[in-house]
Every structure is written in C-alpha cells, then in structure tokens.
Amino acid sequence: MSVSMPSRRFDAVQPPAEMHSNDPRDVGWVNQNIPCQAACPAGTNVPAYIRAISEGRHGEAYEINRAANVLPGVLGRICSRPCETACRHGWAGNGESVAICNLKRSAADLKHDGHRITERLYAPTGKKIAIVGAGPAGVAAAHDLSVLGHDVYLYERERHVGGMLRYGIPEFRLPRDILEFELHNALRLGVELRPGQGIGNGPGDVRLGLLLKAHDAVLLAAGCMAPLPLPLPSRGGGATIDPATSCPDIEHGLPFLMALHRGESRSVRRRVAVVGAGFTALDCARVAARLGAQEVTIHIRTAEEYIPVTKEEIFEAKREGVRIKGLRTPVGIVLDDAGRLAGVEFVQNRLGGWRDGGRRIAIPIDGSEFVEPCDTLLVAIGQKTVNDFLDVAVDLDRWHNVRIGDDGMTSIRGLFACGDFVTGPTTVVEAVGRGREAARRLDAWLMGAPRRQRVVQIVPVASPQRERAYDFIPRQAMPTAPLHDRLGSRQPEVELGLDAPLALQESRRCYLCNLHYRIDVDRCIYCRACIEVAPRNCIKLVQGVEVLADGSYGGLREAREWNQVGAIWIDNNECIRCGACFRACPVNCISITRDEFVEVDNP
C-alpha cells in the first residue's frame, strides 16, 4: 500500500461530458461506495432506479431493474433483500435502511400498462444451448443467452416453468399472474420451452449425454429441491425413523408446499409445529394457518434476530397468528397409541458462536428436554441438491454439488452449471445473479471471448438532487391486506404495494450513493464553510490517501496540524449526499458526478 496525493481530473466549474472509465480508482469507488449494489447478487443499479422513481419515471426504473434481473416484479415481492441490510441509510446513526425492495415492486406496479420493454438484441449465432431447469437461475440464463443470439431450449421436469417461484412460494406472497407475466417476458425471445420433460435415467426422460451431443452447450440449473432429512427417534419406543415416511402427520415442508402448488390437496390438524428458520418454514406456517390450523408455532434453534428472514415477513406471519419460539432443537417425536403424532420433544439451547450472514450457532443444554404437544409437524430445515440424474461422470465438490471452474464449466467440455445446483440452497436473487453470470461465461466460451464488459460511466450532475429534509422522512410501511380477508378462501396477496405518493416519499429517502462529491483542491480557499455545514464528519483535512493493491483508493490519512494538510477531501464513506457542502461553497470548487457501472460491447 502506498500513499499518494489524489490526482486532479476534473475541473469543478466545467465538468467533463459523460465519459467511460475502467481506471481502478473509479471502479474501486463504485464498488466501495454503493453498498446496495455491491450487496446485490445480481448487481442491480439501485440508486439509478430509485432516482427514476423519484422523478415519476416508473417504466424506466423497471427497465433499469430488468437490465440486472429479468423478474423485477417477482423479486420486488419475495427478495431476501441483502441490499437493505447493506444500505447506508441503515448504518449506525443514519436511521432505517431505504425500503429498496418495496420500491422495486412499485416500479413494476406503477409502470404504464403499455410499457415498452427495451432489449438490445444481438445477431443470431446459430449456436444451440440446452438449459436444464426452469427456475430463477435457468430463466435468467435463458433470457440472457437468447438476447445474445443463441437458440435456447429450456427443459423443465414440472408441468410449468418457474421452479421454486411457482412451486415453492405461496400465492399470497407471489400472485401467479405477476409471475406468468414476467416469465413470459423473459422467455419470449425465441426460447423453446420443454416443460414436463425430465432429464435423467427414468422412463420418458432424456439422457443428459444425448442432450450434450445435440447441443453446442448444456447448462445445468436444476436447483436444490430435495429436503434435508431430520431423523428423530420416537419417544414412545421404537427406533429412529424417517418421520416423513412413517407417520401421516409428519411431512417435509417443501414437498408439502410443492404438492399444494401442483393443485394436490393437503391438510393439517389443529396444532401445527414447524421446525426450521428460513422462508420455507415461514411459508409452511402461514399456509398451515390458511388451511385452518388453530395454533401454528415455528420452533427455531436460535432466536428471531438471527434467522435469515426479513422482519416484515416475521411480523406478517405473527399477525396471522403464527408464534415463534426460540432456543430449541427437536430431538424426538411422541406418538400416541394409534400411531398419530402427539408431540415433539425439544432440547433447550443456548447461543454459541457466529456463523456467516449474522446467524448463530445453537448449543443444546444437557438435561433440558421437554415436550411440546402438537398434531402436525412440518420439517423445513433446508434442502440439498440431487444429482443422481446425471448419466455422465462429472467432478463433484465435498458437498456433492457439481464443481465448476472459473469459466463456469464443469469437468465435462460444454457442460456448464449454475445456481443453487452448484452453490447449495441460497436465495432467488442469488440464483438470478448466478444464472446471468453463467450466461455471460457460456457466451464467452462459445464465442471465444467476452462480448461485453463492465465500465464506470461518469456523468456530471449540476446540483445535489436531494434536500436535507429528505433525510428525516421515515421509512414508509408497506400497506397490507386486512387480517380478516387473509385467512378466508380467497387468500389475496398480503402486501398491497406502495402507491405513487408512498413510493415518491420512500424514493426521496435514498441517499443516491452513486453521486460522487469531489473538492477541487486547487480552487479551494480552505475557508472551511463546507465543514461548518457538514451534517457528519464527512469532510476532512488530509495528508494523503491510501492507494490499495488493486489501484483503488483506501482510507484517508487525516492531518493533525495545519502544516500537514495536503488536501481537503470528502470522505465518501461518511457522506450522505445531502448537498450542504455544495451549496455552501463560496468558490464553487465542489463538483458532483454520477458514477455507476454500465455494460458496453467490447470493441
């Protein structure tokens, strides 16, 4: 690491016209300064679409979303929202994060009916690609590959495309007309659908080997659909059983939801216990409440604060009567004389160390077992991949998932893989991101070189685009359906969406982190007027700036004495883009540019 004086590349009075850059300092700035985009597995340009919403350009906001993720209306409803955890507005002292996901949905909801989708199509390549699995990863890859001019064949074992979106997520969270609309938009550029066609060794299945011969490349995106088993001994005597197959009152959560979404009937008894701490567990509980269960309890090993589900989701489940009980691990089941479920035995836990993503380890406390009576048990503790359908010898990793190289290809030439099928269970947005990444790598392999690259686009901005008052707008709550409507037979969507005024208010809260404030040190008269008006410790007198190994700027070395001051510098990490310094500067030496990633064709 070295320390240098920042170079002066902009004249504040006459900012340059729009330019593209792949200078590591610019790339580094965007990576470090737009936390929502950095946290999004699909790389969504969040500040840009929120800015479009605040200007009432909902259709454009939808298109900005769609450039990164082909299902904005879907993700706007069911995304796990890593962006909101990262949002600068949620940092200590700044208040609550922006409701990014709700805004994404509002762009989809509020765009005009006749909205025009913009796709920049490439000429046909004549290459044939088969994709196995039409879940979020497969659909995202199919869309991108079809835009890139390839002939795409999308195979799906179920009768309809959509994967977990259609078969895993209940309709009260994701209405099927929205899903249909966006899937249709994603797949209409000539993607050949083969629903109801399994790939594998079973009767009627197509062999993967054959598929490889018939196509230039095959992409596996089969997801992660097999429930993790939870062997539990029966306390009434008898050996450890696989509960899901040996008692009619015990079922795995995902097959339970999938059966319902295929149109099969399922029922629950009066008191339902759900074990698991993810979206599937929560969905199971809320579905059980809608199937008429009187008491629904989710039992989790740690505590509500540490489970990977959004707070809003937990709150809505509780409103519907679902209760969550923490610090317990199931260790056995209790059956009555007739072999029906009478209860679940748990052991009390204490919290242990930390796991990835803010999750915790639970440590059972010896001798603290207790029984909770219940009539139905739904087990939703996670999923694993199934790859016994592969009739080709392909390298697996230690979790028995298919191993892929840096080029996205498996150990077999022409066979690619992506999504949860490779990573194990993740989220829909993660799968969409991995699907897009796979499409890009597959295209590069087919065409011999990457056809597109990501650069930083720098556009001068004339004024701050924000007012200080916007920083004090509270987070706008999502309107929801009244409780008495929810549990009836109609089962409407629970979240109603932000209307235009709510969306406008919420969009104004965004700091627009893609705005880059700079001080032209040669014009600055060191009057400190900007420091006087700064709402935070965001403008600093520095000796120099660290330069990191990749060439981007690191931390600031603040000056303690006047004679050490090399520059006055805006700490963009602290900056909340309020614009106060810009307005206060008497010599107009502060400039603003909008720095953001764009994709351009390689020359």
Place this chain on the structure above:
Amino acid sequence: MNAARHHVIVGTGVAGNQAARTLRRREPDARITLLTLSALPFYNRYDLPRVFRGHDDWRDFLVDPPSYYDDQHIGLRRRVQVVNVDARRKTVALAHNEELSYDTLLVATGGRGYLPEELSEFRPLLDGFATYEQAMAMRRKVPEGGTVAILGGDMIGLDLARTLVDTGHRVVVVAGPLTFWPHVESAAHRAELLQVLQRMGIEIIDAVAEGGIDAIQAGARGFAARRIAFGSGRECAADVVLPSFGLVPSVEFLLGSGIDLERGVLVSRKLRTTDAAILAAGDVCQIWSEAEKRYRFYYGWKNVRAMGELAARNLTGDDDEFEPQQDETLHIHDGSTIHSPFWEYA
C-alpha cells in the same frame, strides 16, 4: 484504579436507579450517567393509578427529589434515546448523533407493553398507561363514570382496573390467554379468578368465546369514543381502550452489538451478558433457570430492585448470583379479592 471509571446506565426505572444508588455507594468517585427517554427523573410507575384519585402533580410521583442527582453527582440525561451500542469501541450512540464512551454499561431498559401483532393495525385507537404522560392523557379522556376497556388484562392493567372501579368508573376486561400475566394459571383456577374479578365489579368478556376481536373503531360524534367489535357480532363501547398483554423487553438498540439476545438480553445468573463490560438488570433480562431448565424473566418490583443492586455490585468487584425475591402465586382472598405479589410495592 476504579476511581475514573464511567458507568453508563440505560434506563431509569427501578433497576437502573437502584444500580446508580449502589454504584455511588461503592465507588464514590466514579462517573455515573443515567440515560432515559423520559422527561421526568425516576418516578414510581406502580403508583400511576393514583392519577384517578386526584394526584396529578408529577412531583408527587418522584421517588427522589430532583436535587438527589446533583447531590450524588449522578449525571441524569433525560429525553435521550440510545440507538446503538458499539461493544468493541465501548460507546453508545444516541439518537441525536452523539456518542458516549463507557467503561461499564448496564442495560436496564425494562419492557414496554406488548401489543399482539394481530391488533397492531388498531394501534392509533389504543391508549397506554406506562408513563406519567400517558396516565394523565387517559385521565383526561375518561369522563366521570366513564368506561375503560382493558384488552388482555395483565397484572399491571388489573391493578389500574381495581382503582378505576374504586373511583366509580366502569371497567370491561376482554380476557384471553394473557390475562393475569405474568402469572400462569391453570384453566380451572383462571375461571375462578375471572369470577373474582366480576365480584370486584369488573365486567368480563371472554375474547375466545366471542370469536376474537374483529375491529376497534372510533365512535361517531355523540357516542362513546371507541367501539370494539367481536367475531361473534357482539360489540362493546368504551371511552378508552387499553391493551394490557404483558411486556416485551426493549432491546432493539442492542441489535448488532454482538451480545446475545433472544426475546430479552440473555444473561447468566450473575446478570452478565456475553460482553464483559455489559451487564443487564430488570425486566429486560432473560435469565437461565437451572431449576426450570429454561431462560425466563423475573418480573416484579422486588426482583427488579434486587437485580439493579446485584448488577451494580457485580460491576464493582462482587460476583454473586441472582436469587428471586418474591413468590409468583396468585391468591384469592375471602372469595372476593385477589392478592398478587406483583401488587405489593412497599
């Protein structure tokens, strides 16, 4: 060596104030700062029903005179909200963007009234009775002989109900699973207890038998201010509606601090959190009970005061365990009154 230590206490209820008192006694030179959301210094919340007996001057409720804090050199910062704790840097962040360093931090934020999530949409139509300001607001809204509907009916709400009946008001308790909280009663004893409440002059509506609360609405002009509609079609009019479903610990500001939380702050029997510099005391604490093999709360004035005292001692060299100070059984006296240890404040 401890002379220069800065003890920061969040919350000035029974636990926080008792801790400050004990800390001052044991470390005469230490810096002690009490942080509270309230505009008033420590006052006795258990006494608040007295507003219906004509006591409406806030000075009547203070436990210590305002000069106490100056005399004891205890910094009392009112109307401040702690929004974040950085355990690594040992600082607390306040809502107005101030940072405060501590050597030891005592979390004594207690709990706030729990509103079941299914009733949350009616929050604007509900009143509270947790602070002096809320108590005065309710007194202004209830006319002489007026009606108060108490949803749930925990021991705090029932204490108010006793006073209201005594002072000529009509009280309707919408009873449910959390009536008599924090007591846990068998179904048979519960039925008996509800009958006693009726003999005390309190009207009872069984929420479950009436199909649950469907809606709470503002009454039209000229009618009672609030209307509660039940699933069965039954309706109940009242001047104010008070939710009374027990407490939820106030721990939001500790999210991300790294200390262990479940519903409350998980502490050892020595009231220590998973951070050596942070202890917790009072209704916010979830304490492991070896006898019951679970983490649990210990409510009640005597328990909370003992926790404040113990936490302060453990912050200043001791290493003792918490012993519960009161029994938890609810007695029926003469078939016509209820005795609860939670109603013994003296």
